[in-house]
Amino acid sequence: MIEFFGDLARWFADNWDGTAGYLNRTWEHVQVSGLAVVVASAIGVPLGAWLGHTGKGGLAVVSVVNIGRALPSFGIVALALPITIRIADRVPFIDSGLGFLPTFIALLALALPPIFTNTFAGVRNVSRDTVEAARGMGVTERRILVDVELPIASPVVLAGIRTSAVQVVATATLGALVGYGGLGRYIIDGFAVQDDLQIVAGALLVAVLSVATELGFGALQRRIVPPPLRRGTSLRRRALRRLQPSARTPA
Amino acid sequence: MRNVFRSRVVGAALVSLALVAGACSSGDDATDGPTITVGSTNFGEQLILGEIYASVLEANGYSVERKFNLGTREVVNPALKSGEIDLLAEYTGTLLTFEGGTPSTDSDQTWSDLQNAIGDDGLVALAYSPAQDKNGFVVTAATAQELGLAAVSDLAQYNGQLVLGGPPECPDREFCLIGLQEVYGLDFAGFTPLDTGGPLTVAALEGGEIDVALLFTSDGVIAAKGFVLLEDDRNLQPAENIVPVTTEEIMDAYGEDLRDLLDEVSAAITTAELSELNKRYGLDAEDPEDLAREWLVSKGFIEE
Numbered sequence: 001m002i003e004f005f006g007d008l009a010r011w012f013a014d015n016w017d018g019t020a021g022y023l024n025r026t027w028e029h030v031q032v033s034g035l036a037v038v039v040a041s042a043i044g045v046p047l048g049a050w051l052g053h054t055g056k057g058g059l060a061v062v063s064v065v066n067i068g069r070a071l072p073s074f075g076i077v078a079l080a081l082p083i084t085i086r087i088a089d090r091v092p093f094i095d096s097g098l099g100f101l102p103t104f105i106a107l108l109a110l111a112l113p114p115i116f117t118n119t120f121a122g123v124r125n126v127s128r129d130t131v132e133a134a135r136g137m138g139v140t141e142r143r144i145l146v147d148v149e150l151p152i153a154s155p156v157v158l159a160g161i162r163t164s165a166v167q168v169v170a171t172a173t174l175g176a177l178v179g180y181g182g183l184g185r186y187i188i189d190g191f192a193v194q195d196d197l198q199i200v201a202g203a204l205l206v207a208v209l210s211v212a213t214e215l216g217f218g219a220l221q222r223r224i225v226p227p228p229l230r231r232g233t234s235l236r237r238r239a240l241r242r243l244q245p246s247a248r249t250p251a
Numbered sequence: 252m253r254n255v256f257r258s259r260v261v262g263a264a265l266v267s268l269a270l271v272a273g274a275c276s277s278g279d280d281a282t283d284g285p286t287i288t289v290g291s292t293n294f295g296e297q298l299i300l301g302e303i304y305a306s307v308l309e310a311n312g313y314s315v316e317r318k319f320n321l322g323t324r325e326v327v328n329p330a331l332k333s334g335e336i337d338l339l340a341e342y343t344g345t346l347l348t349f350e351g352g353t354p355s356t357d358s359d360q361t362w363s364d365l366q367n368a369i370g371d372d373g374l375v376a377l378a379y380s381p382a383q384d385k386n387g388f389v390v391t392a393a394t395a396q397e398l399g400l401a402a403v404s405d406l407a408q409y410n411g412q413l414v415l416g417g418p419p420e421c422p423d424r425e426f427c428l429i430g431l432q433e434v435y436g437l438d439f440a441g442f443t444p445l446d447t448g449g450p451l452t453v454a455a456l457e458g459g460e461i462d463v464a465l466l467f468t469s470d471g472v473i474a475a476k477g478f479v480l481l482e483d484d485r486n487l488q489p490a491e492n493i494v495p496v497t498t499e500e501i502m503d504a505y506g507e508d509l510r511d512l513l514d515e516v517s518a519a520i521t522t523a524e525l526s527e528l529n530k531r532y533g534l535d536a537e538d539p540e541d542l543a544r545e546w547l548v549s550k551g552f553i554e555e
Contacts, residue, residue, distance in 0.1 A: 081451070085458035098443065098460045178451070179416075179443040179460070189444065192419035194325035 004197075011201050022183070022205055029182035029209065032100055032175060033168045036107035037115075041161055044115035052123030052153075053145045065116045068109035073171050076106035077178055103175035103182075110171055111164045118160025122153030154225045162217035169210045173202075183209065284314075284504040287497075290336030291319040292327050294447040295532040295539070296384060296469060296525065300340035302543035304495060307516050310553045313509075323420055323447075324349060331496065332372050338497045343379055344489030346496070348425060354489035358383075361490045373499045377510055379492035380517040382525045384469040386426050386488055388481045394462060395479035402482040403435055406463065410438040416452055416461030419444040427465060430487045439463075450533065469522055471530020493520060519550050 016023050044065075051058050084105070085097030094101060126149045134144045150157070173184030186202025189195075222230070287308055291301035301319050309315045318336055321327050328349065330336045343361045344354035350368040354361040358379065366376045388403055395401070398409060406413065421427035422442060431437040443460065445451045448467045456464040457476065466473055466480075473480050495513050502510070528546060531537045547553040 082454060085454055085460060089459065096460055097458055098445075098455055176444070179445055179455070185444075189419045192323050192325075193423050194323070 007197055008201060008204075011197055015201075019181075020185075022186075022201075025181055025183050025185055026205065026209060028180070029169070029172050029175075029184075029206075032103050032107060032180065032182060033165070033172045033213075036104055036111045036168050036172075037161065037165045040108055040111035040115050040164060044112050044160075045119050045157060048116045048119030048157075049123050049145055049150055049153075052120045053141070053149060055124065058120060058124075062117060062120065065113050068111075069113040071109065073106045073110050073174055074177075076109050077102050077174050080105045081178060098178055099175065099180035102178050103172065103180045106174060107168045107172055111168050114160045114164040114167070115157075116160075118163075119153065119157045122156030122160075123149045125156075126152045151226055152229065155221065155229055158217070158221045158224060162214065162221065165213050165217060166210050169213050170206060173206055285337075285501065286314045286316050287338055287501060288316045288318055288336045289338045290321055290327050290330060291339065292324060292447075293320050293322055294449060294467075296467065296529050297340060298539040299525075299528050299532060299542055300493065300520075302539045303516065303520075303547060304338060304340065304513065306540075306543050307512065307547055307552050310547075311512060313505075323418075325420075331374065331498070334498065334500070337501045338495060341376075341494050341496045342384060342491040343376075343494050344385070344491040345426060346494075348489075356486055356488075356490050358490040358492050362492065362494065365494070369496065375497050375499055375502050377495045377497065378514040378517055379494040380520045382469065382493050382520040382522045383491045384467050384493060384522070384525070385483070385491040387466050387468040387470075387473070387483075388431075389456065389464045389466045389473055389478045390462065390481065391456060392477045392479055395481075400479065400481060402484040403431070403437075403487070404484050405481070406437050407435060410436075412440055413462040414441045414443060414460075415439045415463045415465070416443040416445050416455050417465030418447040418452075421465060426488055434485050434487045453533070467529075469525045469529055470533065471526040471528075472533050474526070475530050475534055493517065493525075516547075516550075516552060519552075 012022075015021050018024065047061070051061055080102040081097070084101040088094050088097035088101070123145070130148060130152070131144060134148050139148070172182055173187055175182045176184030176188040183202050183206045186198050186205070190198030190202060289301050289305040289308070291297040298319055301317065305315050305317050318330075321330060321336075324345075327336065327339055331339050343358065343365050347354045347361055347365045347368055350365070350372075352364050352368045354364065362376065362379045369376060388406075390398075390400055398405075400406065415421075415428065415431075417427060421444070422429070424430075428439075428442060431439075443455065445455055445461075448465060448470060452461075452464050452466065453472055453476065455461045456478070463481075464478075466478070468480065472478070495517060497513075524546065528542045531542060532539060544553065544555075548555045
């Protein structure tokens with residue numbers, strides 16, 4: 001057992017460089033996961049926000065979007081493959097129908113539901129009183145959405161993106177089945193030759209990356225969410241804290 | 252009280268009847284002995300061969316369990332040695348290499364060397380089949396024409412330009428990437444890990460994602476799709492006759508009857524027939540069970 005950990009440490013010392021090294025594989029992994037989350041956010045946040053604001057057609061869209069959650073990513077990767085191989089010939093800037101593209105499609109389908117649903121619910125649940133007050137002040141609909149509802153919904157929206165990102169990072173290992181690189185490569189190749197060391201190393205790397213993603217988004221959340229909305233801080237308490245010291249300290 | 256007693260007697264009688272009925276085997280010639288667990292690795296031909304052997308054993312009264320699609324040789328070989336599976340259709344050349352021996356293109360020699368190599372592990376190689384299945388390097392007809400390729404050594408002119416596609420274990424295999432590099436001096440621009448000579452590799456080759464694919468010589472897809480199988484002019488691939496490998500325990504339990512039966516089946520398999528079955532599995536999506544059954548019926552091993 002101790003020997004295994006020794007071998008594992010040696011593996012990490014030896015395998016960091018080159019195309020098959022874990023620095024490159026991690027970068028490949030981050031590339032496909034990152035793009036999937038970014039594109040899913042670019043689609044999900046505006047769509048969820050607008051539908052949440054207008055309150056129309058929500059159920060239908062939520063149902064459609066949740067198909068991405070219901071379909072196993074493995075299945076989507078396999079289904080996308082014949083299409084992506086054919087597309088790769090026609091479309092100029094896409095190099096290959098294997099690897100990146102089918103993986104990206106499957107991860108996009110996985111990333112979209114949490115982001116869309118959270119944004120939709122977050123915006124819908126902004127207090128109607130606040131929105132009415134803004135309307136009463138003559139704020140346009142678009143500015144209500146952007147300046148009032150989205151900031152208030154931001155903790156929920158960001159939580160959706162965070163959940164999505166962690167799931168995507170964990171699932172991007174599937175790419176290795178269709179010729180992509182990424183950290184899944186260690187698991188698939190290790191399994192093919194029954195190299196336990198490689199499998200464990202790959203799994204560890206994915207776990208570390210997932211945790212890092214979770215923590216990273218936590219930090220992001222702390223920067224983006226407006227202070228009064230951060231959890232554990234009531235508006236009142238903060239407002240009170242800003243009062244004159246004499247008003248707080250007892251005589 | 253009497254009613255309870257009577258119902259208990261009836262119950263006991265029924266239970267004994269069930270036990271006795273269960274103990275009697277069904278089938279004409281009930282063969283007493285351990286269950287034969289037939290295993291297979293993870294590609295189509297292995298499923299078909301596994302099904303052929305399993306079905307013919309069942310038809311002759313042996314008790315059979317199937318454990319198919321287990322993984323690569325690194326998984327099934329230990330399983331065979333540890334007794335988790337009892338029978339596996341193998342390939343003489345590659346198995347001999349796996350066991351540390353050196354095969355040749357001579358079928359007989361390779362087979363007898365194999366028998367010696369696995370004897371220490373308590374395994375027995377039964378008679379080998381005339382059917383062979385070797386690693387084959389395949390290009391599309393268009394590529395062959397454009398680059399003037401007929402044999403594997405022709406690829407050397409395009410070193411650094413072509414992409415090879417094959418199973419993930421190919422870079423670790425002597426008869427795959429390692430052999431191409433050492434025996435043929437080939438240098439590929441890249442290697443794309445796909446599946447074991449299956450639909451993903453075929454799709455990638457057809458779609459131009461890879462230039463050279465590893466497929467198996469007994470795969471009818473090659474002819475059906477008009478691919479060109481490059482000639483192995485430096486004889487990298489050894490004899491790869493299909494050979495059922497089993498354990499000494501099974502042989503001790505069943506003896507010559509089992510051996511004769513399996514030898515008869517193995518002798519009847521030809522490369523051409525196997526190719527046709529593989530093609531029907533791979534392209535026409537037929538079930539391995541149906542294909543195996545049909546073949547066995549056509550050869551008279553099973554009645555239908």
